[in-house]
Amino acid sequence: MDWTPDDVRTALLARREIALVDLREEHPFAQAHPLWAVQLSPLRLEADAPWRLPRRDVDLVLYDDGEGLVDAAAATLARMGYTRVHRLAGGLDGWRRRGGELFRDVNVPSKAFGELVEHERGTPSLPAEAVQAMLDRGERVAVLDARRFDEFRTMSIPGGTSVPGAELLLHVRDLAPDPATPVIVNCAGRTRSLIGAQSLVNAGIPNPVHALRNGTIGWLLAGFTLEHGQTRRAAPAGPASAQATAAARQAAQALADRAGAQRIDAEQLARWQADPTRTLYCWDVRQPEAYEAGHLPAFGHAPGGQLVQETDVFAAVRGARIVLADGGGDDAGVRAPMTAHWLAQMGWDVAWLDGVPAAAHTATGPWRPHGQAVLPTPHAQRYRRPYEGTDAPRAAMQAYLDWEFGLVAQLARDGTHGFRVLQGCAQSAPWTTPTAA
CATH class of the missing domain: 3.40.250.10 (Rhodanese-like domain)
Incomplete structure (x- = not known):
């Protein structure tokens, strides 16, 4: 029909x-x-x-x-x-x-949502020229790259550290323990910079927080040089300090509650898994090393920052349920609720799994859906993103930015997005500078 x-x-x-x-x-x-x-x-x-x-x-x-x-x-x-x-x-x-x-490009719902967040919340940002000036003056600045680690290794802001999106709240207090230290969040373009910076603002981080305006694209268009092959990163499988983790957990779970994401236990998950009337996606939102070391058997792998960035890939059925998990270790209860608080704002029926012990995470190795490897799109059929790699033409990079700036107006004309941006922000969680061990 x-x-x-x-x-x-x-x-x-x-x-x-x-x-x-x-x-x-x-x-x-x-x-x-x-x-x-x-x-x-x-x-x-x-x-x-x-x-x-x-x-x-x-x-x-x-x-x-x-x-x-x-x-x-x-x-x-x-x-x-x-x-x-x-x-x-x-x-x-x-x-x-x-x-x-x-709409043009790929991952459009997520990119349009990021633009709407900036439009409604006024997400703070700094241009490349301002950040470069801070670095030239030798000021203490924490530049946190919210992309995947492989993207960071390809090209990065000088002095930056790889902290993929769902890891930001967990590690920021250890990476910038002085509340006076500015935190700059970047990606290649705009979306993960904006969502990453707004995550920290929503969570009440006491530091001054800004997105790097237009990411590495903006950095190159300003005439500055990027680093290549860097390996600086927040510990991919933990641990953050106990104090930082506790503060991050409190903030993330409060935000998930405010956004309308559900907190469920293993029994509720089992009921949903047995429900034939609803599509259910189950994703573990940790980094690859943590996922491969041990995860729940029913959960695939979608690192939280990429899940928010690529909802059209990881949740192809609009209107489906999504359940998120982030392990049963000492740092559990941060990544999943923080990711859920964004998906809820994007109109998803989303929950995060709480109270499942580490012993239940019996599956190991990389995610292979139905026993198959996740195959890349053949190169000849793939869309070349204007923000990937190091050789994109400047005109293509600028055209991409101009397109992103128009997405809020397109959302209004389309009218089907169902987004609602959480207003206000949390109070800063109690924090003191850690003492040396």
Whole structure:
């Protein structure tokens, strides 16, 4: 049965479970697609549909842009056991002719949300010139890079330290113990800088906190030099100090409560896992080293900062439930609620798992959904992000920033986002400078 663009919009506004699946390869997908579309090409259906679309009777709405991909993909999904496979009437052109908003690039819901957070909260930021001047004067500054560690190693702000997004609150007090030390959070562009900085503001960190405006793109456009091959990082598998962890845990859990994320135990998780009427995603949000050393058997791996950055990958069914875990060690109870507080603001039905002992984390090794490796997109079919690598043309970097600046207006025109930005911020958690051991 065909679904019209209006049918899709109605389902999104009603928060019913739906996956709007774009069957094109990543590059054409990145040129134009609806806000909540997820990219899943026919070559990846059999490998990726089972973990991205785990409930076989969820409504799937397939489309292309006239390439003739829908019929074969629908047949493949039917053979895999999916029972509610629909076609988008008129494909992408039908969406366009109905007046539906079209977005460029990838991970658009997350990037648009980051722009909305800055728009509504006035997330503090500093331009590259101001940060470089602070470094030139020899001022004590904590530059914290919120990207994945491999991205940090490719290129980084001079003197920066790798602290991926979900780790920021856990480690910031140890990395900048003097409350007078400015904290600068950066990524390659804008989203993870903004979300990372606002995370620390929301948590009431006493230090002055700023995002590096426009990230490493802004740094390069200002004519400054990046470092390469650096390995400075917060301990990937812990530990933060006990005092820093306690303060971070208190702040993160209070924020999760305020945002409307649920706190659940193992019994509630088991009930949700047995519920055939809802899609359930279970993600461990720690860094790879911690996850591989021991995790809950039912949980895949999605480091918290990347989960917020790539919700369209890790939660392809809009309206699904998401449960987050962050181990059973001494530093548990920070990353999961902090990540949940962002997902709740993005309109997700999200909970974090509490009270599960370390002994229950019996699975080891990297995440392999359904026994398969997570395969990268073939290079020839992949969309080249303007902010990745070290050789992107300056014009492409500036065009990317200009596009991001327009996302808030696009969200307003589209009207299906369901975002609500948490207002106000927490009081600073009690903190004293740690004494030497």
